[in-house]
Amino acid sequence: MTRILLHTRLDDCLAAWRASGYSVLAPSKSHELTRFNEVQHASDMALDLVLPERTIKDHFFPQTEPLIRYRIKKHEIDTEEMVPPELKRIFFGVRPCDASGLAIDDPLFGWDYKDEYWFRRRGNSVIVTIACTSADDFCMCTSVQLSPDSTKGSDVMLTPLKDGRGWQVLALTDRGNALLETIPSILQESDAEPAPPASVPVKFDIDKVTAWLADPASFESHFWKEISQRCIGCASCTFLCPTCHCFDIQDEGDTYSGIRRKNWDSCSFAMFTMHTSGHNPRNTQSTRWRQRIMHKFNYYRGKFDVNSCSGCGRCTRQCPVDMGITETLQSISNLPR
């Protein structure tokens, strides 16, 4: 016997959570874009999507975020720290890859300095993940040692029932347990069978890939030029990535006052490494693409012992020129050795 949540009780669930002071965000479509929006009713949710186009990362590390308001006076500078609001949030219907993305980024934001902006939001958010029972051509979680029912980064795991009436419910963390305690009468005991997870073929051998990347000789390989010839140097892949986390600090205002902001930045851009002198150490697109792959599958794992990729496939799914991590890692995997 396990606890289950029926689709028909989802509205009661949302009402109970709101009554407990949570706001609920779920995948939904607004203005021709699927993303996590605040929802009021179960009917607002688009839970049948393989993945929303935007990730939940946006709600923890927004594309632009004010940090400090400043005013320069004659003999002093006034500053006022701007902190994100203390919201209790539930992310409902997260896919395992997106939930994993948060867990992959946690060590980065907490390594030498604890990023308050990230952790304040993390601390107030409950991640309710739904295991995948369907996948598309671009999904590749199984290639990066995750799976369509991976629990990494999740507080509660929902597994769709075979009969399609609801989900098996499993709390994975204290935060998840606390959330389920707000809906005791809505959950019920059942022996209904779970649906099998989606079948996601393994597309490359990650061990071969990481070994090749770790070899210093690979850095200057001609491979990088060939694989990235068609890359146009936009940031679609990095900005849609659930784990890419690079940012730029910008002051916006006039001579005397303004706001210091933290804005997404991307290693795909030529400007990313441009020095004040005009020298650019990564002056070609191939060196930028190499950086992206090396960072995710060599440097990051060297530092935090995890690949900076959760296999969502958005980089390929949305690439204007049909590139992406899958093709590159497949090609590395197939290089003659």
Next chain:
Amino acid sequence: MGIQEQYRNEAAELLSSGAVKLVIGYGEGSTSDRRRPVFIRSADETARLVLDANCIANLSGYLVPEGLLSDGKSVAVFLKPDGIRSVNILAAEAQVNPDQVVILGFDIDGGQASPLPGRKATDFAPLIESQKSTGLSTELQQEADQLELMSATDRFEYWNQQFSKCIKCYACRQVCPMCYCRRCIVDVNQPQWVNTSSHTLGNFEWNIVRAFHLAGRCVACGGCDRACPVNIPLRLINHRMSKEALDAFDHFAGESADQKPVLATFRQDDPETFIL
């Protein structure tokens, strides 16, 4: 012989005779209906070329990277009429020498790719002329009409919502053959003309700057619209600018390599007095 085989043979011949050093075309993509740009440098690689109704991207942007044409050698490129018009604009703006561009022209109609006769941009002049007389896309116009019917307030709100989605990934810019500036205005930071932040104001600034820079230059290839990962209907902005250029100045972007850029020229007999 189908068009794909015909053009593969032609590409092989161009490469083996030394007429071109490179063929920019389409290859298989990561799914059955996707095509990706491929760069073919020898005749024995031409079997990688694919040509069918899924080959919709405008490849002319791959002609402009610095140094590609500086050795005086020619490059062949697969282009639909929109891409041929792009080459004309790039030539008019002194970005490519049209004599170095061999066009493997084709069009897509009724789910089929069919060859277009001609090899030089000038060979396609009659075709482009007939496109001009047909006018801008009626489908786009119908979509644009929906916006025109809105009140100014509602229309502003519509674009406010659309631009709020922008994440400044600049996929629209990077995929566009017309966005060849070595340093885009948004990347200039001394002074910082345009906010780099992707908040609604910064997004408005970016999208409006781009719309104006494309006025009279966009050939409606749809590249930016397809590339946009957050589905902003960029086609409607560009269409509106194209319509202004056509209605006010009889300017159909990319009509020929001699065409004067609409925003960088004037006529002595212009009825407006503010110019001179």
